[in-house]
Amino acid sequence: MAEHRIKKNNVIYIIPNDELFEKWKADDAYIDDYGRLVNRKPHRVIKELRHYADDRPINVVSQPNNPVKTAKQDSPLMDYCKEKAMDACEYYLDKGLDWFFYEGLPNIWHKHVVPLYHQAKDALTTKEIKAEKVLRETPKKETSIVNSATKKKTMTAEEAELEKKKVLYHWFEMLVSLKKLHDAEEMDYDSVLAQLTDESMLKRVNAMLEENPNLLETEKYITLHDLLGRDLYKDKQLIPIKGEEIVTLAEKHNQNSAQM
Structure with a gap:
């Protein structure tokens, strides 16, 4: 199993085996900006690649010219919005549960169950x-x-x-x-x-x-x-x-x- 070196943006990435190299070569995977080999479908990280900077000219296999749709990176603003949305969901869920157990359920009991019991008793x-x-x-x-x-x-x-x-x-x-x-x-x-x-x-x-x-x-x-x-x-x-x-x-x- 030979290692394969891929040059991208003046950085040499080392693909450790033939199987991963063939996947990259067939454009079923790509190297993202963080030096990870990422599968396209389903979108998941396959392996963190070893890499090093080398400005010397080297005969390396170039990236396929097929148009590559890089994974969309979440912006800090998007991450912030997602975090706030999750916090809001947790807050309203907790609030809803508190209302159900401390207000809704007791009201149903006193307004419906207890009168029904007294009617049956009468x-x-x-x-x-x-x-x-x-x-x-x-x-x-x-x-x-x-x-x-x-x-x-x-x-x-x-x-x-x-x-x-x-x-x-x-x-x-x-x-x-x-x-x-x-x-x-x-x-x-x-x-x-x-x-x-x-x-x-x-x-x-x-x-x-x-x-x-x-x-x-x-x-x-x-x-x-x-x-x-x-x-x-x-x-x-x-x-x-x-x-x-x-x-x-x-x-x-x-x-x-x-x-x-």
Whole structure:
């Protein structure tokens, strides 16, 4: 691998090997003003060349006459502008991040998240009050259903079925909302669970489901099936709902809440 000496502007530059020399000769690289062999595409420095001044006439290979587009050198003014632009970008980026974490995010939290939480809390509280009111009125409605069996003149069969459906749907909605009421922690959860598992209440619910399997809509039947984890009927006979099943369901809610 021979060294090659190139004369440029009264300076002798030494290219250390044939490969770099051929690259320079093919005009794929050039020698810049700092004595570096620079690749044209991509534009990068290949090697710092050894060089020395020599004004003596010497038979050296001259630079190809092909027009060479030297790399554009950045002026001090351009470097200064770039530096100031970078400083400005860093300043505004830091300022933007500070605003987001110390002003923007807290404002979003207080203006949107907190009001949404209070709305949800008020909605759950209102639902709880309505549920308790319906539970207090349940004995009266049950009395009306029993009286309808003996006094057909005061209540038609359609009216009796409607009243039964109200009681059954009320119990069903309480069961579906059991987890929400537990998570809300705004009411006596044990009291609601006791009402759902009350022996007389379950007896009425089972009696209504046994008397009329179509009393519960298909969608609600599927939901109840998923909650209990089993079918309600076997060979067209009701499998009574037991209080232990509801207690087990409540325990699952407690376990899920503890894991979250």
